[in-house]
Amino acid sequence: MTPTPLVQTLVVDDEKNVTDLLKIQLEEEGFGVDIANDGAVAINKVQGKRYDVILLDLKMPRVNGIDVLKFAKENHPDSQVLILTGYGDIKTAVDTIKMGAFDFITKPYNFEELLVSVKNALDMRRLMVDNKVMKMQLQSGRFEIVGQSAALKEVIDIALKVAASDASVMITGPSGSGKELIAHLIHENSDRAAKPFVAVNCASIPDTLIESELFGHEKGAFTDAHSLKQGLAEIADGGTLFLDEVGDITFIVQPKLLRFIETGTFRRVGGTAELSVDVRILSATNKDIHREVEEEKFREDLLYRLNVVHVEVPALGSRREDIPSLVEHFLQKKSKSRQVKRIAPDAMRLLENYDWPGNIRELENVIERAAILTTGDEIRPESIALTSKVRSADLRRIPTRLSLAELERIHIENVLKANAFNRSKSAQALGISLKTLYLKIKHYGIETPALRI
Ligand SMILES: Nc1ncnc2c1ncn2[C@@H]1O[C@H](COP(=O)(O)OP(=O)(O)OP(=O)(O)O)[C@@H](O)[C@H]1O
Ligand SMILES: [Mg+2]
Structure with missing residues (x-):
């Protein structure tokens, strides 16, 4: 008997070939997958089961995606909804974010990108659930302590x-x-x-x-x-x-x-x-x-x-798991009556990779500054000012059998990741020109997400 998958997803689309392919692809990644080929079926499924992630098409006959989204968010606020949408519906897709959808993916989708989005959604869900547990434990106090490490x-x-x-x-x-x-x-x-x-x-x-x-x-x-x-x-x-x-x-x-x-x-x-x-x-x-x-x-x-x-x-550097929930907490706290800002995944990666010499007070200050500097509703890496260097690998632990070229490749990869794949910042940190960085990325065949300068 195969074990029940830990993560349950629901794929909703009126095109059967879309749902069938996604079912195969997601199951290969170890997710449990249910499918619904129209909105009414989706609502019935959501009523009967708690899904971690729902992949949801907007345009469907009978009950459309917006109604499914509303129903899901009202009944299971911690289920994360990812909208699948055609290019023509971007405006509606943006509106769905305001209604509580986590993200949207345009069709035809690239499965790798879709998977990243699903994983981000799961991280967010875990954070919401863990935070709730922690908040309940400390309800008696006025002083909220955030973190789950x-x-x-x-x-x-x-x-x-x-x-x-x-x-x-x-x-x-x-x-x-x-x-x-x-x-x-x-x-x-x-x-x-x-x-x-x-x-x-x-x-x-x-x-x-x-x-x-x-x-x-x-x-x-x-x-x-x-x-x-x-x-x-x-x-x-x-x-x-x-x-x-x-x-x-x-x-x-x-x-x-x-x-x-x-x-x-x-x-x-x-x-x-x-x-x-x-x-x-x-x-x-x-x-x-x-x-x-x-x-x-x-x-x-x-x-x-x-x-x-x-x-x-x-020190915060020794319990990095606490960083995402602290970031969320300070975003809420600093936003007061204004709309709470979201943090872009590459900006979050930057925060997660920093060594935080000033610990939580420093994190709080960095978020406050970023929230003030960001005019839109998403905090981007550019608004994040970190004073000391991004965490570097423990140099003593580099295996001596590595060749210089291998070491160079790994280092470039790490620096790119630490700078959220921002090429200009990475080149600066490496002390090389942008052109040299491009050549090296190509030379080593380093995989990078879509171009971001
Ligand atoms: N786990 C946490 N969750 C939420 N906020 C936190 C957490 N830990 C610290 N903070 C916040 O970070 C800031 C610094 O914390 P605090 O003043 O308790 O640190 P401290 O160790 O006393 O620092 P110092 O040694 O500089 O006096 C405070 O605003 C505090 O509310
Ligand atoms: Mg103190």
Whole structure:
């Protein structure tokens, strides 16, 4: 018995030779294929079964493609519809995109191109479904965490598990990776959620002020202390105190912080009364805090108190699967009331191949800029500005048996892919002229999609 195909498609066209050929071609690719030779049959099929992708002809007698599209989108919004259309119907085809179709393909179709479109549609579908799952898990929080990589799921898992306890959690990870977001997630899922979440950025407050920021001061404690001021620890009472950039706290303040964490008590600067509060301590740093301890810049006993549970947020470059859903998320977020822009597949490839040294914050900025610069509804590679180099192959892993020519071919191919097959950009990155690049593409027989300069 052959196993049930994982991907189910429906091919709708009134020309039987079209549906029959597509059935053979798609089945060869491992897809499950049902066919319908008119709109009414298509609607019946869609009613009875959930299809991943529907290939849909527009012009059919009785019920036309537009009605099938409407029906499919209303009943199974995550089914992706690809419109098959003749050259004369391009305008209608464009309108179908606005109605929720994923893409359109003109007839006579080229099967390779059609397949790329089907695969893109499936990626989009997976993204929609995964996002829904993730959104449901985190519904309780105002802070939406997007991504479906195993690495991110593990971080979220630990965060949710420790949320209920009062344990101190230290969150480490590179800049812009989402440490503060994880701190919020922990707070929102704890019993303290209704109480304040107070963040203190330890790096931005000068040494002389951090103690009074944290613990407050009495009137007249120092020259500028004109009135009594409550510290952030007091304001956070009952809730969570988030010590951001905790690695930047100097040796002078560290013992005071340690005492506070150990006893829950403190004195305001210039005060004598011992005050006590009930706060849960979360902290974050992008420094290698263990090295700071070795170099005697950070007290080991303080680290021990802060780091009862350790959560490491991985760099975006090590969980690239999260990139497409983050891109979608930021597109939605940045579009506000305007129509949400789409991202062209070659632009998405560019984003997926970049190494993201500034992590998610950098991605967010790149998308915001691209959304502003794009006047149409599709973001093209030209609007995407990446500061550092596109991810390059790990040079140490190149097998030594490769000839120089083979290496050149592979490198040219990689650079072309990384630049979404934009010849001018690729030539520039390779440091050769456009003409030389053309000659080399021809020489090596490198396959490239339709000409794009
Ligand atoms: N998984 C995610 N889903 C959605 N948004 C995210 C995700 N991770 C991070 N962000 C967003 O990216 C930005 C940077 O995240 P955050 O401020 O939490 O990073 P950080 O690790 O604290 O950075 P830094 O070390 O620079 O302080 C924020 O706007 C945050 O909302
Ligand atoms: Mg931060």
